[in-house]
Amino acid sequence: MKVDGIPYRSIFTAADGRTVRVIDQRRLPHDFVVVDLSTRDEAAVAIRDMWVRGAPLIGATAAYGMALQMRTDPSDAGLDEAWRVLNATRPTAVNLRWALDVMAAVLRPLPPAEREAAAYARAAAIADEDVAINRAIGEAGVALIEAVAARKGGGPVNILTHCNAGWLATVDWGTATAPIYMARERGVDVHVWVDETRPRNQGASLTAWELAGHGVPHTLVVDNAGGHLMQHGKVDLVIVGTDRTTARGDVCNKIGTYLKALAAHDNGVPFHVALPSPTIDWTVSDGLAEIPIEERSGEEVGWVWGRTAAGEVTRVRIAPEASGLGNPAFDVTPARLVTGLITERGLCAASPEGLASLFPERAGR
Numbered sequence: 001m002k003v004d005g006i007p008y009r010s011i012f013t014a015a016d017g018r019t020v021r022v023i024d025q026r027r028l029p030h031d032f033v034v035v036d037l038s039t040r041d042e043a044a045v046a047i048r049d050m051w052v053r054g055a056p057l058i059g060a061t062a063a064y065g066m067a068l069q070m071r072t073d074p075s076d077a078g079l080d081e082a083w084r085v086l087n088a089t090r091p092t093a094v095n096l097r098w099a100l101d102v103m104a105a106v107l108r109p110l111p112p113a114e115r116e117a118a119a120y121a122r123a124a125a126i127a128d129e130d131v132a133i134n135r136a137i138g139e140a141g142v143a144l145i146e147a148v149a150a151r152k153g154g155g156p157v158n159i160l161t162h163c164n165a166g167w168l169a170t171v172d173w174g175t176a177t178a179p180i181y182m183a184r185e186r187g188v189d190v191h192v193w194v195d196e197t198r199p200r201n202q203g204a205s206l207t208a209w210e211l212a213g214h215g216v217p218h219t220l221v222v223d224n225a226g227g228h229l230m231q232h233g234k235v236d237l238v239i240v241g242t243d244r245t246t247a248r249g250d251v252c253n254k255i256g257t258y259l260k261a262l263a264a265h266d267n268g269v270p271f272h273v274a275l276p277s278p279t280i281d282w283t284v285s286d287g288l289a290e291i292p293i294e295e296r297s298g299e300e301v302g303w304v305w306g307r308t309a310a311g312e313v314t315r316v317r318i319a320p321e322a323s324g325l326g327n328p329a330f331d332v333t334p335a336r337l338v339t340g341l342i343t344e345r346g347l348c349a350a351s352p353e354g355l356a357s358l359f360p361e362r363a364g365r
């Protein structure tokens with residue numbers, strides 16, 4: 001996407017073709033800062049500490065982290081160590097393991113001397129594939145938005161989204177935002193309700209920033225407003241992303257997504273999940289029982305970051321020192337609450353049959 005008119009991806013290589021460059025998303029929306037990752041461990045820290053975040057971008061960063069490893073130690077031991085270190089950064093987004101497995105499958109059969117070049121080539125391909133997948137998700141999902149616009153016969157299509165499943169969560173386009181960007185580019189009147197998404201406020205600091213930069217009308221709301229908006233007919237569609245979706249269509253996504261799905265179900269609002277196929281975990285079925293939910297530091301709950309009136313970006317404590325702080329980072333929305341999945345191969349039901357209809361080569365393996 002463009003930032004001040006300049007095209008960007010969220011991750012790319014520098015002119016040397018080896019240094020990896022990422023947008024430090026902790027600094028947004030106040031400062032746009034691109035940082036260099038020069039080692040495997042720097043890539044690992046960037047994922048763990050959420051300089052980069054979002055399932056597809058986590059996968060792409062891990063792939064480049066493996067390539068950075070191959071620069072310094074392309075041995076089998078080095079490959080195994082990189083897989084272990086990078087896979088340990090965050091537990092929930094399945095794209096991380098998927099990308100590392102893709103890289104290992106390419107690299108392991110090669111002699112060490114050939115691994116660096118092959119690693120960068122495959123990491124670049126993962127990034128390019130992500131962009132193509134998300135563009136296709138946009139093309140599949142925009143039809144949903146256009147259908148609502150036609151039915152309404154006027155006024156904006158009001159879409160609620162949670163967290164950031166935008167171009168910053170992927171290499172480009174985003175998943176949940178791809179249909180929105182495409183609708184905007186096709187002249188469809190859209191408006192987005194942006195959940196701030198506590199505790200790290202990916203909605204307030206990332207989605208709102210993205211949409212503003214792309215000229216998409218939007219309104220930032222607190223996480224707890226979504227149900228009220230739906231009760232009053234102010235939401236036509238909910239579109240969210242996912243970090244891991246099971247073979248039967250259970251959707252793991254940022255904490256609070258399940259509550260939006262409940263409100264949508266109660267109010268008859270379609271609840272759609274933008275789902276790139278690398279985010280499908282074909283090895284699990286019961287999301288509640290089988291998906292590991294990341295528990296992040298309570299510091300993220302007890303403190304908030306912002307910019308003071310004097311312009312200083314700092315954090316302030318919002319909870320008593322004596323309070324316990326809990327921070328589960330994701331929840332699981334059962335397939336029964338999901339109206340449909342938007343994939344790069346089209347729309348399908350959140351069911352084994354739905355996924356098998358689009359991905360017959362994967363289902364049931």
Ligand SMILES: CSC[C@H]1O[C@H](OP(=O)(O)O)[C@H](O)[C@@H]1O
Pocket residue numbers: 053054055056162163164165166169170174175176202240241242243253254255329
């Ligand atoms: C397109 S995946 C985006 C997904 O990732 C976010 O989690 P995090 O910011 O902690 O990496 C959130 O669940 C988004 O829906």
